[in-house]
Amino acid sequence: QVTLKESGPGILQPSQTxxxxxxxxGFSLSTYGMGVGWIRQPSGKGLEWLANIWWDDDxxxxxxxxxxxxxxxxxxxxxAFLKITNVDTADTATYYCARIWELVDYWGQGVMVTVxx
Amino acid sequence: xxxxxxxxxxMSASLGDRVTITCQASQDIGNNLIWFQQKPGKxxxxxxYYATNLANGVPSRFSGSRSGSxxxxxxxxxxxxxxADYHCLQYKQYPLTFGSGTKLEIK
Numbered sequence: 001q002v003t004l005k006e007s008g009p010g011i012l013q014p015s016q017t018x019x020x021x022x023x024x025x026g027f028s029l030s031t032y033g034m035g036v037g038w039i040r041q042p043s044g045k046g047l048e049w050l051a052n053i054w055w056d057d058d059x060x061x062x063x064x065x066x067x068x069x070x071x072x073x074x075x076x077x078x079x080a081f082l083k084i085t086n087v088d089t090a091d092t093a094t095y096y097c098a099r100i101w102e103l104v105d106y107w108g109q110g111v112m113v114t115v116x117x
Numbered sequence: 118x119x120x121x122x123x124x125x126x127x128m129s130a131s132l133g134d135r136v137t138i139t140c141q142a143s144q145d146i147g148n149n150l151i152w153f154q155q156k157p158g159k160x161x162x163x164x165x166y167y168a169t170n171l172a173n174g175v176p177s178r179f180s181g182s183r184s185g186s187x188x189x190x191x192x193x194x195x196x197x198x199x200x201a202d203y204h205c206l207q208y209k210q211y212p213l214t215f216g217s218g219t220k221l222e223i224k
Contacts (some may be wrong), residue, residue, distance in 0.1 A: 103167075
């Protein structure tokens, strides 16, 4: 059974760094062709693809967030991570991680992150 | 970037109606498109992949089609459980881009 679960700080202040963890089970990020992506959704708005990482450590970042994103993985512990630096109120959203295995098939439940002073 | 223009942004339909939602791609994406259903407070669920293929466990009243750069999700006979937001995602080219979403309500 494939499951993913996101965790994060809940609330943070502008200019801080947001650190998110995706803990998954039922698959391995060392499997050929496997990937994990991060997607966010501000309340009441649409979805935005942020970044993804592949089994071979190849990475993709959405250019709209310029150099603020860093994605990484810990294959041994079945985790993927996303860091967003210098957050502001526009980064307030629900953040999802999702498995990529030919398609984006399994998603976590999402974690709400609020940026507020 | 590939823009996915989704329409309508919201719609209301009656039980049993045939419903169609469309995403228009600004560039060629082949059939590299997924339709997601998202119910309130839940994460997106893939419904259609590769534009026309039904995902596992999805009822057969859902279907996907393509006409040129227009990709459509059709519900042949609307049921109450279909009330949700629907999103398209193109995965032909980075950055991956979603449509703006369609809120489907039941009359």
